[in-house]
Amino acid sequence: MLCASTTRQVASSAGRNVFKVTRRRLATEAPAAPKKPRIVRRIFFATTALTGSFYVGSAFLAFNNPEYYDFFTQNVPLGQTVLEYGEENNWDTVTVHSVIDYTVRTTTSLKDFVMEKVNGAPTAVKEAKEAAEKAAHDAKDVAMKTIESSKERAKDVAAQVKTEVQKEEDKLTGKAAAIAKHQREQLLDGVGDLVRKAEEALASNPVSSPNPPNNPPGVPSEIDASILTPKAETKDVYEAPLPVGFEPPPGFSRPPPAKKETPPPKYAELPLVAPAVSALASSEPVISHLAGTIDNLASFLKTNPEAASRVTDVLDLAKEDLSSLAQRIESVKEEERRGLEQKLDEQTREYTIKLLEIEMESQDRLDNQEEEFRKLFDLRQSQLVQSYRQKLEEELKTQTELINERLKNEVIAQGIELQRRWIREVKMRVEEERGGRLAKIDELSAHLKRIERVALDNSAYLDENIRVHALWSAIRALSSSALSSPVRKPFREELRVARHIAAAREDPVVVTALESLEASEVPDVGVEPFADLASWYTTSVAPKVSNVALVPDRDAGLLSHLASHLLSSFRFKRHGFVEGNDVLSVLSRAEYYLNEKDLDSAARELNQLNGTAKVMLHDWLEAARRRLEVEQALEVVHTQATLASLLVI
């Protein structure tokens, strides 16, 4: 804002000042008038330059510094528009190099522009020059190419001829003359071909060269000369004097007819022939004369084009000249041919002689060289042989040493290998043997184990058998002493033995049964035999109990006892298996069971009684129970022993 305002103020003030100044100048012709505008102008320029540089510089700075970009867009008037303009013109991507390039380019373009303005139109001239130069250059190139190709061909032919000639001369010196003649003819033919080719090239060249007709006349003439001279040189290689007279006629004789036919439509396209041929005029006067006539014709045609009919006498003159020219050319040709033939013969002779001499010299030289070479070769050979022999010997020595060492190493390695193999084989054998032995031993051990097992089983069986047998015998002894003995006697010893045997057999059932038996006092006392028990019951117990059969269970006094004693003697005796709960029937049933040898049932029956009868039966029941206990225990042991014996076998 400040800057803008200041600039505006400055501008306005400047404008005002100018106005004032002019007014003042108009009003008062002050002497200090010229000084003020300068100051104002200076201030104005300075401010504009400053503001411009400020805006442009700040725009660039803003593109590089984003903070300044914000500041510039927000706080400076017209800053946004300046930046937009800069973005449109890609200021943000401008670098120092590009700026420098651009300035250089602009300065050069400016310079060119100024120069153009100053010099008028030199560019058109330049362009024309360049085009002309280009055309001339192209024509030159074409001519040079054709010349070079013709040169090369001529050289090739010449080389071929030379080599052939040399060969022929080397090999056949005697027949050199005849062959030389033949070769001359061939050469002549080749020369003729060359001449024809040159003519063709010349014929094609005039067609191409006349195309730029407006060009300065020096250019085509130069080309023609350049075309002509190399051919002269090429012909010089074969026949020196010929070219000058030989070439021009075809070059000049052919174009004129074309020119004579063409003149009517194109008047301006007739070059002056005389100056071009002036160089040859000294040697060939006819040609210069002909050229003059042609030029005259051409000039005449130029002056009045409609007088074509009047040209006929001039043309006739030209025809005569031409025919004379042709005759002269023919005669010249003949002369030249003859001279050439003579020269060729002489040259062949000279060359054959020279060749012979050279051959002899070369042969001598070759012989000398051969001898020298042979000597050298022998010397070198001997030297080489010696050196190689030495080398060979050394090599042989080293090789033999090497081979010996290698052989030694190989022998040692082989020895080691053999030893290793042998050891391995021995190991293998031993392993096999051991394997076989081990297998046999395994088999044997297996057999032995089987036998051992069988033996062990057998021994176990035997032991078991023995144990069972011992158990059986002990049980038998026990039962015989305890139950089936005719008298009551203690059987603790037998019981101990039986128990020990059972404990050895680890039979828990037998052991428990025998232990329960052993814990009681029964084995010390012994067991009443069944017969004793039965007789005891029948003789003493049963009648005495039957006497108290009528005694009541409770409150039985002396009188009740006496009454039962008296009354029981009057009762009928019952016998056998009798039903009833009274004492007498129970007694009879017990007697019956005892007769049946069923002590258990008898004891059960008698155990049902109460009161006085029970008291009186106490001792007998006790004895019977003892016997029954022993019987039961022995039965258990008996069954267990039976089971064991069954298990064993």
Place this chain on the structure above:
Amino acid sequence: MSSTKPVSSEDILGQKYDRCLADFVVKAGVGFSAGVVASVIFFRRRTWPIALSTGFGAGAAYADCDRSFNPARVPGTRIIPAPVSEAK
């Protein structure tokens, strides 16, 4: 003999009978003799003191015998059937 060797259960009753008889004889004899002495000395040879004292002796013997057969019977006591089994 009976003291040394235990009597078998079926002979207990006979033993009781034997003891009762012996006891009766002794007590009745003691009563008779005591009655004779008393009748001679105090009752001028009258017979009834003799019979009375013999009767006392016999009664005492009977009571003892009855008690030996049924030890649960105590004079002055009466056992009711249900708790009898418990007392026994």
